[in-house]
Amino acid sequence: MTDLHPVRRALLSVSDKTGLIELGKALAARGVELLSTGGSAKALRDAGLTVKDVADVTGFPEMMDGRVKTLHPKVHGGLLALRDNEDHVAALNAHGIGEIDLLVVNLYPFEAALERGADYAEMIENIDIGGPAMIRASAKNHGFVTTVVDVEDYDALLAELDANDGQTSYAFRQKLAQIAYARTGAYDAAVSTWMAQAIGEETPRRRVFAGEIKQTLRYGENSHQKAAFYTDGSARPGVATAVQLQGKELSYNNINDTDAAYELVAEFDPAEAAAVAIIKHANPCGVATGATLLEAYQKAFDCDRTSAFGGIVALNQPLDAATAEKITEIFTEVVIAPGASDEAKEIFAKKKNLRLLLTDALPVSRAAITAYKQVAGGVLVQDKDVGYVGLDDLKVVTEAKPSDEQLQDLLFAWKVAKHVKSNAIVYVKGNATVGVGAGQMSRVDSANVAASKAERMAKELGLDDSLAKGSAVASDAFFPFADGLLEAVAAGASCVIQPGGSMRDQEVIDAANENGIAMVFTGMRHFRH
Incomplete structure (x- = not known):
């Protein structure tokens, strides 16, 4: 095997005809003989190129609705033969097989x-048989044969x-x-x-x-880690389908947080x-709804102004000018939205x-998809958490009953x-988070962290309570x-929503009753690790 090997004869058989004619003309101009099949051959011939049908090479017509056309020794022999092996070359000559x-x-x-x-x-x-077989044969014999499976590699x-x-x-x-083996691997993954x-x-x-490269990243979570998207x-x-303006x-970290x-x-x-x-760091530091995006943003921002600095902002409606102006008042890493007005784009262009x-569009929050997490020696696979709880799913377990307004906040x-x-512990008032406690080893600590944030922000906003x-x-x-519940009560909570199911549920219910607060059970938990 030598490092350089000439391309004298090429087989082109593609479903995606993008760039096919240009490639065919470029190869023909370089003296390359063209072989092809079906629609590819017709397209090349219609463009004025000289093309030999694979059926003429094999001596067999395409049959069974095209299921059988390239599965033949005169194709696979031409792809697999080792050019520096005397026995292989002799077999080519004996059977009239041309190198591809x-x-x-x-x-x-x-x-x-x-x-x-x-x-x-x-x-x-739509399950291809001949294509993967040829790709695998050609790629195996890469000592002599060049294999192209992606349109973006034509220019290269x-x-x-x-x-x-x-x-x-x-x-x-x-x-x-x-690249070829990765493509057939991804194809088989999709089929299976x-x-x-x-x-x-x-x-x-x-x-x-399987995955397809979208972006090579400068580094991973830390600068010493290599990464790609x-x-x-x-x-x-x-984030994977979004257009970055x-x-x-x-x-x-931007991708993960976004x-x-x-x-x-x-x-x-x-x-x-x-x-x-x-x-911020994959956890919400402020979430709110409002009559306008501007109102919702201000309410979300007022939950934790400190953490919002350098954060990621997501909107459920197209970005407007007023909200864009407000967002640019502090340093923000990323904003993602289902659209933006021209005025909003102009405002952001200054930053x-x-x-x-x-x-x-927005992702469908209850769409069933599969989630993966790598562990040493394996991969954990589960359904994405699309669990939903509505009013009819709530079970009031305390003497106090939540009001309609409280139910909305719950x-x-x-x-x-x-x-x-x-x-996770989350405090909400008026359809806006006012305190978030995340990732603590103790639920009491999470309740305390969320409460301390709510108290700190009140002081920053000049409020007494x-x-x-x-x-x-x-x-x-x-x-x-x-x-944990008593910590929330001490912070000022008036009602609680939780899954229930503890051996000490009655103890927790009794504590809620003693403090005169309403509590509802969902029967569903939302662990997120």
């Missing part, structure tokens, strides 16, 4: 069919040929071979995942995960009220480092608690003892 030096293939659009909701029969027909291929007088280097072929879902197999024996092929609106490149912010703000229906979530991400607090790292006075408090899991 370049394979350009992209696969049947299985993922696109999946995205548009094709039925089972159509999905089966032509540049490589020009740089090496019609030849490709071993390093180039290696790189494309790796779809089929498991289609037949109701919730925990298949083998599970495959991959998309999973889904169309779920969010301005600002510096997103960092690992995702947390947008998933949280999507809990609130934009048709009912404007909502704003401000996130060049402020990243503005726009999406076409449900608001419950939505937010779902997005706070456990142990803590913001938590008269608030509704949510706990993401049950109170194992009454001490």
Whole structure:
């Protein structure tokens, strides 16, 4: 095997015809013989190019609705033969098999069919067989054969040929071979995942995960960690599908926090009220709804002005000029929204480092998707937490009954608690968080942290009483003892929402009754680790 190998004969067979004609013309201009199949051959021929049909090479016509066309020794022999192996060369000559030096293939659009909701029969027909077989054969023989599976590599291929007088280097072929195997791996992952879902197999024996590079990141959570951002092929609106209008490149932490912010703000229906979530280190430091985005932003900001500095802001409605002006009063890392007015864009343009991400829509908060978490030697897989609790799901367990206004705040607090790292305690008043306690090892500590934030912000706002006075408090899991509830009562909470289910539920209920506060059980917890 030599480092450089000439490209004299190419096989082009693509479902995505983007750039095909230009590539075909460029290869022909470099003296490369073109082989092709079906629609690709027709497209090249219609463009005036000389093309030999694979059927003419194999001596067999395409059959079975195109299912059988390239599965033939005269194709795979031409791809797999080692050019420096005498026996392989002798076999080529004995059977009249021509070498194929370049394979350009992209696969049947299985993922696109999946995205548009094709039925089972159509999905089966979109499983490519010949394409992956050729790709794997070609990539295996990368010592001599160049394999191209992505349209975005066409220009790189032509540049490589020009740089090496019609030849490709071993390093180039290696790189494309790796890309090729990743593509067939991702394709098989999509097929196997779809089929498991289609037949109701919730925990298949083998599970495959795949992603496509979207961005190479400067570093990960810390500067000594390498990192990259991959998309999973889904169309779920969010940071992966957003268009960045301005600002510096997103960092690992920016992406993580922006995702947390947008998933949280999507809990609130934009048709009912404007909502704003401000996130810091993947936890909300302020969440609110209002008649306008400006009102919601101010209420969210007033929950924890200190933590909001350098935070991530998510909106459930298109960004308007008034809200944009307010946001730019402090340093903000990222703003993500389902759209923005021209006036808002102009205001943000003055803050060049402020990243503005726009999406076409909000993620569906109750859409069933799969969540993954890597652990040493394995991957934890679960359904995303899409648990929902409405008024009819609440069970009042105390002598005091919550008022309609309290019920509204309780449900608001419950939505937010779902997005706070456990142990989570959230104080809410007037559809706005007034204190958030996140990630403490003790629920009492979380209640205390949230209360201290509410008290501190009250002083900053010039108020005599803590913001938590008269608030509704949510706990993401049950109170194992009454001490956590009593901490909330001491902070000024007037009602509580929690899952219930503790061995000491009655002790906690008794404590609530003794203090004259209302408490409701949800029967559902929202741990978030």
